Amino acid sequence: MENIQIETDLKSSLESLYTERNISLFGSDSSYVAGLRKKAFDKFRKLGFPHARLEKWRGTDLSKTLATEFEFAMNAPAAEIDIESIFRCEVPHFETFLVAQLNGWYVFKHNPLTTLSNGIIVGSLAVAFKKYPELISRHYGKFSENAGEGLTALNTAFAQDGIFIYVPDNVTVPDTIQMVNIVDSDRNLMLQTRNLVILGNNSHLRLVQCDDSINHKITFINSVSEIYIGRDSTLDHYKLQNKDENSTLINTIYFHQESGSTLSSNSISLNGGIIRNSSVVELSGENSTANIYGVYLMDKDQHVDSQVFIDHQVPRCQSSELFKGILDDHASGVFNGHVIVRRDAQQTNASQTNKNILLTDKATIDTRPFLEIYADDVKCSHGATVGQLDNDAMFYIRSRGISESNARILLMYAFAAEVVNKIEIPELRQRIDDMVKKRLRGELSYCDQCVLHCSSEEKKVSFKIDLSKI
Amino acid sequence: MLSIKNLSAAINGKEILKGVNLEVKAGEVHAIMGPNGTGKSTLAYVIAGRQGYEVTGGEILFNGRNLAELSTEERACEGIFLGFQYPVEIPGVSITNFLRTAINEQRKYRGLDPIPAKEFLKSMEEKKKMLELQDKLANRSVNEGFSGGEKKKNEIFQMAMLEPKLSILDETDSGLDIDALRIVATGVNKLRRQDNATIVITHYQRLLEYIVPDVVHVLFDGHIVKSGGKELALKLEEKGYEWIKGQM
Ligand SMILES: Nc1ncnc2c1ncn2[C@@H]1O[C@H](COP(=O)(O)OP(=O)(O)O)[C@@H](O)[C@H]1O
Ligand SMILES: [Mg+2]
Numbered sequence: 001m002e003n004i005q006i007e008t009d010l011k012s013s014l015e016s017l018y019t020e021r022n023i024s025l026f027g028s029d030s031s032y033v034a035g036l037r038k039k040a041f042d043k044f045r046k047l048g049f050p051h052a053r054l055e056k057w058r059g060t061d062l063s064k065t066l067a068t069e070f071e072f073a074m075n076a077p078a079a080e081i082d083i084e085s086i087f088r089c090e091v092p093h094f095e096t097f098l099v100a101q102l103n104g105w106y107v108f109k110h111n112p113l114t115t116l117s118n119g120i121i122v123g124s125l126a127v128a129f130k131k132y133p134e135l136i137s138r139h140y141g142k143f144s145e146n147a148g149e150g151l152t153a154l155n156t157a158f159a160q161d162g163i164f165i166y167v168p169d170n171v172t173v174p175d176t177i178q179m180v181n182i183v184d185s186d187r188n189l190m191l192q193t194r195n196l197v198i199l200g201n202n203s204h205l206r207l208v209q210c211d212d213s214i215n216h217k218i219t220f221i222n223s224v225s226e227i228y229i230g231r232d233s234t235l236d237h238y239k240l241q242n243k244d245e246n247s248t249l250i251n252t253i254y255f256h257q258e259s260g261s262t263l264s265s266n267s268i269s270l271n272g273g274i275i276r277n278s279s280v281v282e283l284s285g286e287n288s289t290a291n292i293y294g295v296y297l298m299d300k301d302q303h304v305d306s307q308v309f310i311d312h313q314v315p316r317c318q319s320s321e322l323f324k325g326i327l328d329d330h331a332s333g334v335f336n337g338h339v340i341v342r343r344d345a346q347q348t349n350a351s352q353t354n355k356n357i358l359l360t361d362k363a364t365i366d367t368r369p370f371l372e373i374y375a376d377d378v379k380c381s382h383g384a385t386v387g388q389l390d391n392d393a394m395f396y397i398r399s400r401g402i403s404e405s406n407a408r409i410l411l412m413y414a415f416a417a418e419v420v421n422k423i424e425i426p427e428l429r430q431r432i433d434d435m436v437k438k439r440l441r442g443e444l445s446y447c448d449q450c451v452l453h454c455s456s457e458e459k460k461v462s463f464k465i466d467l468s469k470i
Numbered sequence: 471m472l473s474i475k476n477l478s479a480a481i482n483g484k485e486i487l488k489g490v491n492l493e494v495k496a497g498e499v500h501a502i503m504g505p506n507g508t509g510k511s512t513l514a515y516v517i518a519g520r521q522g523y524e525v526t527g528g529e530i531l532f533n534g535r536n537l538a539e540l541s542t543e544e545r546a547c548e549g550i551f552l553g554f555q556y557p558v559e560i561p562g563v564s565i566t567n568f569l570r571t572a573i574n575e576q577r578k579y580r581g582l583d584p585i586p587a588k589e590f591l592k593s594m595e596e597k598k599k600m601l602e603l604q605d606k607l608a609n610r611s612v613n614e615g616f617s618g619g620e621k622k623k624n625e626i627f628q629m630a631m632l633e634p635k636l637s638i639l640d641e642t643d644s645g646l647d648i649d650a651l652r653i654v655a656t657g658v659n660k661l662r663r664q665d666n667a668t669i670v671i672t673h674y675q676r677l678l679e680y681i682v683p684d685v686v687h688v689l690f691d692g693h694i695v696k697s698g699g700k701e702l703a704l705k706l707e708e709k710g711y712e713w714i715k716g717q718m
Contacts, residue, residue, distance in 0.1 A: 391521075396558040399518050400572035400628065401546035401579065410571070414562025414611075 010066050010190075011048055017072065018157060025074055025160070032137040033129055040145065040156035047150035059334035059366040060276055060305045065248040068218050070190035073103040076126075076161065096178035096208065097122065103183055104191040105161050113164070120173060121166040125196055128164035135166060139198050139228050143254040143282060151250055155224040159194035162225075165207075169200035169230070176206040176425060181223065183247075188218040195225040199233045201258070206236040206425060211249055218246045225253045231285065232260040236424055239267040240432070241275055245302065248274040259285025259314075266422055268432055269296040269304050270439050278307040283317040283345075294323040295419035297439050298331035305334040308352075312345040312375075321352040324419050326412050326440075327363035335367040337382070343374040352382040357389060357415060409440045416440075471496050471667050472517075472636055476528035478692075479516045485526065486512045488692035494636070497664045501678055501703060502671045504689035505711045510671045511555055513689070514640045518552040519545050532636070546572075547579035549635030553625040553642050555671075560612040565624065566594070568612050569631050576632065597630040601657050618645035626657045633661075638669045643677035655680030675707035688714055 018041055026037060049066055050057040099122055100107040106124035113123030113131060121132070129136055144152050163179050183189060199205050211221070229235050235255075243249055249272055255263055267277045281290045296304040310319045321337045337352040352369040369382035389411050397407040416436055423429035472494040479487040486509045494500050502510055516523045517530060519542040530537040537545060560568070574584045594608060601623055613621050622642050629637050639658070643651055658668060658681050670681055678686070678700065686702040687694045688711075695714055696702065706714070 390558075392558045393560050395518075395520050395542065396554065396560070397568075398542040399520075399546055399552050399554075400568070400632065401543050401576040402572055403543050403575060404541070406571070406575065407543075410563055410568075411560070414560065417562050 010068075010070065014072075014154070014158070015045060017074075021074070028130075030129060030133050030136070032133065033140070036141040036145070037157055040141075040153040043145075043153035044150055044157050047148070047153060049154075050150055056307060056336060059332070059336075060274065060303065062248065062274070065218075065220050065274065068188055068220070070218075070220060071185075071187045072158075072190055072192075073105070073185070074158075074160070076105045077102065097173075097175040098178050098180065099123070099163050099165075100180040100182060101162060101193060103185060103189060104181075104193040106163060118171050119168040120171060121164070122177065123164055124161055125159075125164040125194060126161040128166075128196070132164075132166070135198060136196075139226065140196055142226070143228075143256045143280075144224060144226050144252075147254070147280060149252070151222050152224050152252055155192045155194060155222050155252075158192040159224070160192075162194035162196070164195070165197045165205075167199045167203045167205055170202050171200070172204040173206070176208055176428075178208045178210065180210045180212065181221070182212055183219045183221065185217055185219075188220075190220040191222065193221060193223040195223070197225065197227040197235075199227070199229045199235055201230040202232045203230065204234045208238045208240065208425075208428065209251075210240045211243055211251070216244060216246060218248075220248045221250065223249070223251045225251075227253060227255045229255065229257045229261040229263055231258045233258075234262040235264070237263065237265040238423065238425075238428065239265070239269075239277065241267065241269045241272055241277075242435070243272040243275070245271070245273045245300065247272055250276045250278070252276075252278040253280065255279065255281045255290070257281065257283050257285060257288040257290060260287050261285065262289045262291075264291045264293070264422070264424070266293040266419065267295075267306070268420070268436075269294070269298070270435060272298075272302055272304065274303045274305075276305040276307065278305075279309070281308075281310045281319070282313065283311060283319065284313050286314050286316045288317045290317075290319040291422075292319070292321045293419050293422050294325075295416050295436075296323075296325040296327075296333060297416065297436065298325070298333065299328035300331065301329070302331045303333070304331075306336070306354075307334075308337045308339075310339045310350070312339065312341045312348045312350065314342075314344060315346045315348070317345065318349040320350070321354075321369075322419060322422075323354045324356070324416060325354075325365065326357045326359065326415065327365060328359040330360075330362045332363065333365040333367075335365070335369070335384070337369045339371050339380070339382075341371070341373045341375050341378050341380065345375045346377040348375060348378040348380070350378070350380045354384040355415070356384075356386045357412065358386060359389070409437070412440050413437060471533055472669075473531040474517075474528070475531070477513075477516070477525065477530060478527035479512060480524050480526050481512065481522060486692055487516065489528065490689075490692070490694055492687065492694065494667050494669060496635075496667055497662075498684045499662070499668045499670065499681060501681075501683040501686045501700075502669060502689055502694075503673055503675075503686060503703060503706060505673065508689050509692045510673075510689055511640055514552055514555075514638045514669075514671060517545075517638060518542060518550060543575070544579070546632075546634075547576045551629050551632055551634035551637045553622075553629060553637065553639040555640040555644070557613045557616075557621040557625055559614045559616075561614050563612050564609055565612050565627075566608045569594075569628065572628075572632060593631060597627055600630065600660060601627050602653050603627060619647065619650045622646055623650065623654060626654050630657060630661055633666075635666050636669070637661075637666070638671065640671045641673070642670070643672050643674060651677065652680060675703045678703045690714055 113127040115121050269275050292308050294306050298304050306323050335354040339350045341348045354367045356365045367384040371380050474492040477490040688696040
């Protein structure tokens, strides 16, 4: 695959890449996509990369990542790739419809965009740009572009491919769709991956997004997803992140919800260099519900940033945020939960909770639950806690004969379980449960992948203590 | 079984126990009485090996082993059980799993295989019945949202499940109504054997009508100032702790 080497400042390299290769890279854009791209590029030029002076970026420092020399995988892999040759799913009895990206490009064997019998369309966003211009102009770039976020603008300016999912009205997608984002390169890579998911009215989808890397080079993934949830539809969404420490992953999702819809999104971050999960939720139809959950277990110098912005635009919607994290060593975390209740959004019910355990005095968390309320008939609550493992509980558990290390794991696991138990897919919950236990026992490393057939043989999870029934 | 010799202990540098001597033999029930703040709980914690409770003199031998060499969990595995005055809530950990984990760790310590699931469940059922515990209780998180009485019953339930050699029950009677007290006492009595022993810490004589002690000790200001038969408890109830002060 062809790459372009950059020598100096990342922003100016991206700018010249855009200008110099515009025709060859983006010449076949539809006028709609071309227009968006142009606007986004100008916006990125103006906003640039985020920096610590921006309110929402105070806690996450990208300067080290931005000082790295990256290549960009701007051209699709030359040959078709057999999915099975690069990975296999290791979640037992987990029947999924698997879609994968390799270095940002959709991976396929025969068909880049498949229409299933019930009208579901799954495949490459690049192909969907051409094949479904009407769906694209109705949904692509609609909710992301108001965000005033430089990285989102950058993504829109350069986005070429990613995963496209369309579910028509009145369809329950039988299998869970699993999106796997793999980075494999012997060079440092920066990627602008882009996904678009459109869920019609009265439809139901379960989506699992896995982020993995199989190289040890420095990667910077700037992923943007737009997810439209139609009237009375439900989306059950999971993000599973187990990345190496050389990676920076910015995962931004724009959810748009119509009336009566229900979103549940749960991010599980187990390893990574810098991870930022940003969920922007627009509740634009009455009686819709958004549940945004997250659990993060970080150690060493890892950093995790959870950003939630929920916009209650209309009456009678509910939202809840529950984020729990355990930070060890020098790990750092940020939680920024921002709920805005607009003047018309009466009878809103919103809650925010962020709880943290810091295992060392070097670990840090910057937690800011934030409610901004302009309506008067609302029920809102928020709370944040930061603490250590409870000494009284430790003594109590040990006084029953349980070893100190297992007592610690028991308490940490019980702490995390509140979020893990919200996973609705039993096989996935079991697997993540196992991964959390392994992580807490210090047995899970980034090469112990969730979905990838890693070079190291997967160790069977075995416990001296049985935590399965907690 | 338990042999405490001239034990002194301090918390945060403050001397609480000032030379305690106590001998407990297998098959015996001892009561330790005394006013609030005299060091009864401190003694229990020191035996169980709580961090921050510093032994400043003397020693504790348990079946010939010096407890100073054992961690909290090793002491538990050797057969020491503490029923807490204030049981701790552990959200997210069910009683069932907590107990199975504890039993299996103790079995591992003794070189035994994990308890077969059937055997464990059978034992749970028996003990629940004995203590008239609600069925649901076992699926709830340890002590979370329990009433005072439920917490104390849960301590005895754990004791029954773990079958310790030495049980130290720290004010298990406080906060119990008379029915609960009777149930708890019946449980303790049923678990009495020739090869185990119990230390009951209380400052009321009431419990001792149900659990009849072989020896009663009065702990006062970090010392055991008087020991005697069960009639000592009655005398204490009648004359008050002022009487002890006068005897000193
Ligand atoms: N953590 C502590 N730090 C300092 N002093 C303590 C602590 N815990 C107990 N004490 C003191 O130790 C003494 C004995 O307490 P305790 O053993 O709980 O008494 P009892 O159980 O007989 O009521 C009291 O004076 C109490 O204030
Ligand atoms: Mg006490």
